[in-house]
Amino acid sequence: WMHVYGELEKQSAGIDEHHVALRYGTGGFRAPAHLLPRVVMRCAVLMALRSMQDGARVTGLMITASHNPECDNGVKMVESSGHMLDGRWEVSAEAFVACREEHACAKWVQSLIEGERIQVYRARDAAVLLGFDTRRSSPDLAFLAERAIESVGAKVVRLGLVTTPQLHFCVRRTNTSTKPWMAAPVICRSDDYVGELASSFTQLTRLSAPARGPRVQVHVDCAHGVGAVAMRALCAKLPDELAGAFVVFNHESDPHGVLNERCGADYVQKQRCFPDGAPQNCSHLASLDGDADRLVLAFKDPQNMDLCLLDGDFFVVLLAHYFSGLMKEIDLYWSATGQRRSIGIGVVQTAYSNGAAKEILMKLDFVQVAMAHTGVKYLEKEALKFDIGMYWEPNGHGTVLFSESLLASMSDAHPAMERLRLYSRLVNQAVGDGIADLLLIQVVLQDTQIGLHDWYAMYTPRPSKNLVVKVKDKNAIETCDFDRRVTRPERLQPCVDQAIAKYPNGRAFVRPSGTEDVVRVYAEAHSWESANSLAEEIAAHVG
Numbered sequence: 001w002m003h004v005y006g007e008l009e010k011q012s013a014g015i016d017e018h019h020v021a022l023r024y025g026t027g028g029f030r031a032p033a034h035l036l037p038r039v040v041m042r043c044a045v046l047m048a049l050r051s052m053q054d055g056a057r058v059t060g061l062m063i064t065a066s067h068n069p070e071c072d073n074g075v076k077m078v079e080s081s082g083h084m085l086d087g088r089w090e091v092s093a094e095a096f097v098a099c100r101e102e103h104a105c106a107k108w109v110q111s112l113i114e115g116e117r118i119q120v121y122r123a124r125d126a127a128v129l130l131g132f133d134t135r136r137s138s139p140d141l142a143f144l145a146e147r148a149i150e151s152v153g154a155k156v157v158r159l160g161l162v163t164t165p166q167l168h169f170c171v172r173r174t175n176t177s178t179k180p181w182m183a184a185p186v187i188c189r190s191d192d193y194v195g196e197l198a199s200s201f202t203q204l205t206r207l208s209a210p211a212r213g214p215r216v217q218v219h220v221d222c223a224h225g226v227g228a229v230a231m232r233a234l235c236a237k238l239p240d241e242l243a244g245a246f247v248v249f250n251h252e253s254d255p256h257g258v259l260n261e262r263c264g265a266d267y268v269q270k271q272r273c274f275p276d277g278a279p280q281n282c283s284h285l286a287s288l289d290g291d292a293d294r295l296v297l298a299f300k301d302p303q304n305m306d307l308c309l310l311d312g313d314f315f316v317v318l319l320a321h322y323f324s325g326l327m328k329e330i331d332l333y334w335s336a337t338g339q340r341r342s343i344g345i346g347v348v349q350t351a352y353s354n355g356a357a358k359e360i361l362m363k364l365d366f367v368q369v370a371m372a373h374t375g376v377k378y379l380e381k382e383a384l385k386f387d388i389g390m391y392w393e394p395n396g397h398g399t400v401l402f403s404e405s406l407l408a409s410m411s412d413a414h415p416a417m418e419r420l421r422l423y424s425r426l427v428n429q430a431v432g433d434g435i436a437d438l439l440l441i442q443v444v445l446q447d448t449q450i451g452l453h454d455w456y457a458m459y460t461p462r463p464s465k466n467l468v469v470k471v472k473d474k475n476a477i478e479t480c481d482f483d484r485r486v487t488r489p490e491r492l493q494p495c496v497d498q499a500i501a502k503y504p505n506g507r508a509f510v511r512p513s514g515t516e517d518v519v520r521v522y523a524e525a526h527s528w529e530s531a532n533s534l535a536e537e538i539a540a541h542v543g
């Protein structure tokens with residue numbers, strides 16, 4: 001079939017005069033959309049091969065460039081487990097995408113098939129779930145992916161317009177529902193996802209204490225992206241008592257707005273201001289990014305009308321607190337009934353997590369704090385090691401993972417156990433999911449009767465500053481200790497240390513971006529001015 005594929009690529013993607021070797025960034029390939037046809041087709045072939053290798057369990061392919069501008073696009077690949085693509089296959093994807101000539105491609109694929117022992121005779125059973133976001137370029141790229149998958153003899157399951165986490169969920173659920181003796185996979189579609197979220201959210205809301213006073217409406221900024229499609233489907237499935245709990249704005253079909261422009265989670269978090277289109281009476285804002293795998297919340301300070309941002313660090317502080325409480329109840333019950341089991345809650349953070357949040361987390365019962373590199377693939381790997389593993393980046397990527405062995409030990413004997421099982425159905429177990437996270441937080445706020453202001457007062461983040469430095473070669477900078485220290489060039493870390501020493505409570509680091517050709521500087525200090533000047537001082541050493 002390599003010949004069939006080769007012909008298809010020539011016809012569909014044309015000859016690429018400016019063949020650029022794209023890098024697989026932290027979360028996938030991303031580039032201006034016109035550079036992507038060949039990249040998407042090759043990734044599609046790879047995911048079909050991965051499915052063949054994996055005993056014909058389905059894999060996934062998502063066409064999206066997340067929070068980036070409308071003119072960009074990208075591709076994310078999903079393992080049969082629903083998690084991010086395995087690191088070895090990332091390297092393969094980069095090498096495949098870099099091949100120029102048809103015969104080089106064919107040779108490369110042949111060596112992959114041999115090296116990875118891919119059972120090509122399983123091609124007819126293999127299948128790839130395919131989804132795309134609302135970008136103008138997405139349907140055409142998805143069409144090319146379809147043809148590429150079919151050209152190697154595998155099947156395509158078209159999920160159409162879906163959020164990235166929806167696709168991850170469907171891949172995972174399809175494979176867990178399909179048993180080896182079944183003739184065909186039990187395909188999970190976006191409707192099943194929405195149904196499961198709506199039902200677990202409704203049950204959990206009914207188990208929680210009734211809301212104090214009138215229910216506050218959450219205004220959900222969908223960044224003019226695909227999150228709006230999923231949010232509308234979800235709202236349509238909620239029972240009457242929850243109708244109106246979420247008001248969706250910045251829809252994908254809105255003629256006045258552009259995807260991710262002055263709206264969405266990335267904009268709200270970085271600019272610290274309300275998105276365009278936010279209604280005047282918005283007292284509880286939720287912002288998703290363009291493919292709805294990120295969420296941040298915000299409200300207005302009633303005194304000075306400033307924006308109070310509740311980011312990923314605030315999410316983990318609230319959730320670790322909450323799950324630590326639930327585990328305490330379960331632990332007491334187990335002790336009283338003579339059952340002993342030790343439980344660990346792991347909170348995985350990155351170098352960007354605010355120092356003040358970490359201090360709070362370390363004081364909680366059952367909770368351990370672990371570190372990972374920036375990027376979901378690193379965080380989820382660490383989180384999977386715990387009974388309850390939660391990871392969040394301050395930018396709003398995150399989820400709570402419940403281990404199979406913990407869930408197996410939960411019965412309906414205690415209300416806390418019933419809740420925990422329901423949470424494992426509400427929270428996306430494959431990947432961080434802005435919409436599922438929004439529902440989770442709503443339930444927890446209601447169950448604990450904590451308001452946004454009380455939550456915001458749980459700790460005071462240390463003032464921090466992010467800076468971007470353009471350099472000739474970002475890869476000249478190498479780091480260790482989860483990006484917290486620079487190892488190369490050798491002169492740099494002593495300069496960073498000297499700068500930090502001048503500021504009380506100072507903390508700072510330098511790392512090459514995994515997604516752009518820049519170096520990032522982060523600084524934390526006791527005041528905003530100090531954080532700014534510490535970051536500037538370090539940036540001057542980098543540039």
Ligand code: 16G
Pocket residue numbers: 026027374375376377393395397512513514515516520
């Ligand atoms: C990617 C990551 C995100 C991370 C960001 C860092 C995924 C799905 N996405 O967008 O988690 O925060 O990269 O970007 O893993 P940077 O390396 O440019 O700072």
Ligand code: ZN
Pocket residue numbers: 066067289290291292293294
């Ligand atoms: Zn995203």
